[in-house]
């Protein structure tokens with residue numbers, strides 16, 4: 001059985017048999033409420049329990065049976081909830097498409113795994129923060145959009161994780177080999193000076209995975225400064241960060257931003273340990289150290305995908 005996942009609870013009936021497969025399939029319309037726990041509304045997953053007249057509940061709600069006074073909240077009948085293997089077969093055969101199918105995700109899974117998948121879906125959209133622009137798409141498409149539509153300057157982050165730039169007001173992309181995320185430097189001109197923020201653009205917000213050390217040097221005035229900060233991750237659904245990581249004070253640095261050099265180094269967390277963004281791709285480090293770094297990176301990647 002396959003239904004199309006959507007915010008609307010009823011889907012158009014297609015009722016067509018799909019031939020050519022050993023197990024026959026039928027597209028049907030299902031009221032999604034019939035696949036959800038009647039108490040907590042979470043999608044039903046095995047083991048599933050039912051009251052004496054067939055109201056289905058999930059196993060966590062069944063564990064609180066005593067708090068329900070052994071009554072079914074739907075029909076108020078005194079009952080003890082019994083396992084229903086038939087319904088378990090049904091929910092295991094209901095497959096849905098990812099809501100990000102319009103952004104290129106072709107994954108299909110059982111209905112009760114939908115939320116889990118979508119929380120970590122690599123094709124979930126990120127959003128263009130330029131005023132008036134409605135573009136949304138996976139990070140790879142957003143990168144192409146920044147270049148084609150907004151002519152955003154972009155720099156490939158080298159193995160060392162360090163870049164030196166003449167940062168202009170606006171956005172500057174720092175691109176990694178892995179296109180599932182990228183970094184965005186933004187410089188805003190404020191009455192108090194130039195305000196710089198850095199954000200890791202990725203569809204699913206995670207704990208801090210990266211830190212950044214930034215320093216600036218004004219060629220005209222000789223004024224310089226530096227900062228270290230954790231890098232927030234964001235899909236930019238709420239626009240650019242409103243917190244600034246580095247302020248270049250007005251009056252102390254030249255008004256001509258061409259005179260200002262910015263050096264930024266992206267580190268893997270934790271801050272304070274000497275790690276470049278791509279340590280295993282850099283100059284050959286001591287072997288043992290290299291292994292440790294790779295293990296830490298794998299662990300971070302697994303955390304990102306919620307494994």
Ligand SMILES: [Zn+2]
Pocket residue numbers: 037038039040041042057058059060061062
């Ligand atoms: Zn429940």
Ligand SMILES: [Zn+2]
Pocket residue numbers: 051052053054055072073074075076077
């Ligand atoms: Zn009931």
Ligand SMILES: [Zn+2]
Pocket residue numbers: 098099100101105106107117118121122123124
């Ligand atoms: Zn997906």
Ligand SMILES: [Zn+2]
Pocket residue numbers: 128129130133134135145149150
């Ligand atoms: Zn745009």
